[in-house]
Amino acid sequence: VPTPITVTVTGAGGQIGYAALFRIASGAMFGPEQPVALRLLEIPQGVKGAEGAALELVDGAFPLLASIDIATTPEVGFDGANVALLVGSRPRTAGMERADLLAANGAIFGPQGRAINDHAADDVRVLVVGNPANTNALIAQRNAPDVPAERFTAMTRLDHNRAVGLLAEHAAARVADIAGVTIWGNHSTTQYPDLSHATIAGRPAFDVVGEEWGRGAFIERVANRGAEIIEVRGGSSVASAANAAIDHVRDWSLGTPPAAESGVAPWTSVALPSTGAYGIPEGLLASVPARAVAGAWQVVEGLELDEFSRHRIAASAAELAAERDQVAEMGLIPAE
Numbered sequence: 596v597p598t599p600i601t602v603t604v605t606g607a608g609g610q611i612g613y614a615a616l617f618r619i620a621s622g623a624m625f626g627p628e629q630p631v632a633l634r635l636l637e638i639p640q641g642v643k644g645a646e647g648a649a650l651e652l653v654d655g656a657f658p659l660l661a662s663i664d665i666a667t668t669p670e671v672g673f674d675g676a677n678v679a680l681l682v683g684s685r686p687r688t689a690g691m692e693r694a695d696l697l698a699a700n701g702a703i704f705g706p707q708g709r710a711i712n713d714h715a716a717d718d719v720r721v722l723v724v725g726n727p728a729n730t731n732a733l734i735a736q737r738n739a740p741d742v743p744a745e746r747f748t749a750m751t752r753l754d755h756n757r758a759v760g761l762l763a764e765h766a767a768a769r770v771a772d773i774a775g776v777t778i779w780g781n782h783s784t785t786q787y788p789d790l791s792h793a794t795i796a797g798r799p800a801f802d803v804v805g806e807e808w809g810r811g812a813f814i815e816r817v818a819n820r821g822a823e824i825i826e827v828r829g830g831s832s833v834a835s836a837a838n839a840a841i842d843h844v845r846d847w848s849l850g851t852p853p854a855a856e857s858g859v860a861p862w863t864s865v866a867l868p869s870t871g872a873y874g875i876p877e878g879l880l881a882s883v884p885a886r887a888v889a890g891a892w893q894v895v896e897g898l899e900l901d902e903f904s905r906h907r908i909a910a911s912a913a914e915l916a917a918e919r920d921q922v923a924e925m926g927l928i929p930a931e
């Protein structure tokens with residue numbers, strides 16, 4: 596039997612935690628042979644939720660679930676963690692100033708980054724889900740100087756899955772026939788869901804759905820899908836967010852699928868520290884097209900960008916740069 600993989604989930608007593616934990620325990624993240632040890636990290640107000648989830652996890656009698664531990668300090672919570680899902684955060688509430696939002700999250704993700712740096716396993720892989728996800732991930736990454744920067748990622752997989760799902764629905768196509776969709780930039784309304792390289796059963800997506808829709812209503816719908824869910828459901832995206840987090844870590848660990856006989860290997864969308872590709876300033880955690888090979892993300896290189904795409908990517912990267920400058924000014928990330 597393989598050694599269990601230790602997965603630390605912060606905000607484990609919250610909604611996404613509740614939806615994610617059972618699927619992780621069932622084997623959805625690492626496959627049906629790999630045991631997992633779950634570490635639930637909460638703040639005192641959330642501990643009861645985590646304790647309740649832990650009781651129910653026992654009641655799931657999951658054969659792959661090696662242990663469940665609850666922690667209230669990041670030092671204990673991340674001790675020996677192989678995978679860290681950073682879900683708990685301080686999202687923006689009505690009337691909250693941007694500076695207050697960033698300061699509150701700096702107080703969470705700075706210490707968590709330092710605890711990951713000092714206590715996590717050498718192979719730790721970090722996914723930040725809690726919003727503002729990209730900048731929270733930047734704060735954690737910059738506070739963990741001993742961990743390779745590319746081990747820190749922020750989640751745009753939900754946006755990616757939304758884009759694929761909505762394209763399939765609109766084209767009356769199968770999800771399995773869609774490839775080449777990319778989310779660029781920030782997990783915010785400035786994100787750029789890009790169909791210019793997308794195909795549906797091998798045909799350019801724009802030939803199927805029309806460029807006007809693909810560069811117009813489609814982008815708006817994907818970028819505002821979170822608000823649409825809140826309006827219809829009366830609450831934020833939870834199960835789809837947990838599902839996306841599991842997809843992200845599973846692909847990162849087990850690899851994205853190889854190329855079919857003819858054609859290119861499929862890719863997904865991941866926010867990871869920029870190396871400068873596609874004109875995105877170095878170091879920003881901006882979403883890009885990427886494949887996972889042998890446990891590492893590889894940015895899909897050499898995609899041709901038209902004027903429209905270049906402009907949209909630059910605009911979303913500029914928003915991320917402004918957030919970075921603000922957290923740097925507030926001393927939430929160390930100077931370079």
Ligand code: NAI
Pocket residue numbers: 605606607608609610611612636637638640641642644682683684685686703723724725726727728750751753754782831832833836
């Ligand atoms: P929730 O409010 O139900 O749960 C959050 C939990 O985090 C709470 O139990 C809280 O006690 C805990 N928490 C807060 N600070 C913490 C800390 N310092 N350490 C450990 N735990 C802490 O919220 P929900 O619905 O589970 O969403 C979580 C986050 O995910 C939100 O920030 C939300 O905006 C974000 N989100 C991101 C998405 C993405 O695509 N990147 C999609 C959907 C949600």
